Amino acid sequence: MSGRGNQNRRYNKGHRNGKDGKHHGRGPSNNKRDHKKKTIEDYVFYLGSAKQASDYERTADYVINHIAKEFEYGLDIASALKELQPADKTSWEPKLKYSTATDADQKEAENRQHTMMYQSQLNAYIKRSEMYTANLVKAYALLWERCSQGLKNKIESRRDYSKIMNDPIALLKAIREHALNFQDDKFCMTIIIEALLTLVHTKQKEGESLQDYTRRFRIALEVYKSHTSGDDQAGPSNLRKYISGLTGYDKKDLKIVTEMSGKANDLLMATLYLMNADQSKYGGVLKGLYTQNALGNNQFPKTITEANNVLSRYTRQL
DSSP states (O other): OHHHHHHHHHHHHHTTTOSTTOOOSSSHHHHHHHTOOOOGGGOOBOOOOTTGGGGHHHHHHHHHHHHHHHSTTHHHHHHHHHHTSOOOGGGGOOOOOOOOOSSHHHHHHHHHHHHHHHHHHHHHHHHHHHHHHHHHHHHHHHHHHTBOHHHHHHHHTSTTHHHHTTOHHHHHHHHHHHHHSOOOSSOHHHHHHHHHHHHHTOOOOTTOOHHHHHHHHHHHHHHHHHTTTSSSSSSSOOOHHHHTTSTTOOTTOHHHHHHHHHHHHHHHHHHHHHHHSOHHHHHHHHHHHHHHHHTTOOOOOSSHHHHHHHHHHHHHHO
């Protein structure tokens, strides 16, 4: 009651200068409009472009969370969409247990209890399995509804469209492909340079959480990779000058060169990730790493995941 009274007093205080309940000037009503909560209607999948490609994961996360919350048994289909893998329904099946008692009466009683429990679990399994199948159709419809018309046209023109229809996982994979691997009429090198510049300038914003920054950085990196290497390498460069000074380097061994190039690119991207983090929060991390490196003790994280762990630990220590 006291909390509600305080809210009312603050509200009345904000409206003290108004007449007949009318509000004059800037106040709570404007703030309320400015912070309007977004709904599913505000999230749309688009054909990729240098800027829109980074919106894919934000939209996918919202839609998948919406499915998890609003669909009956929604967590199963949401998990499948998150992993882009169908649910393993066989893992849900209950197993009938049998008594190991030696006494006949006790064994019979325990087996009756096991049978009753199994029947209950079996009914739940059947319900869960049926709802998963039904949710496949509902999830597909929702994902398709959230696609822009341009993206719908692109997907409908695919040769494998018949295999995508009514399969939400296949649809989300197609959406992801067209959202991240953007194509337009620009000169190919211009597209690559724009993707590289987007990656280099993907810096943590003021007030942005480490999780949100990491997600944006990974998406920008994935877009860049999709236009350069087309695989798990961070880009077209094998950083030959750098890796030639590493122990074990053999320019005649393609396997070694490829492996070292991949690790070097991972290190390069992890370092860029650290440099682009909010230095007002994490500046001490780089300073410490630079100091250790100058002393001959290179502790720089080798992957983005390792770099993220370093920043997370640093935050907890503050």
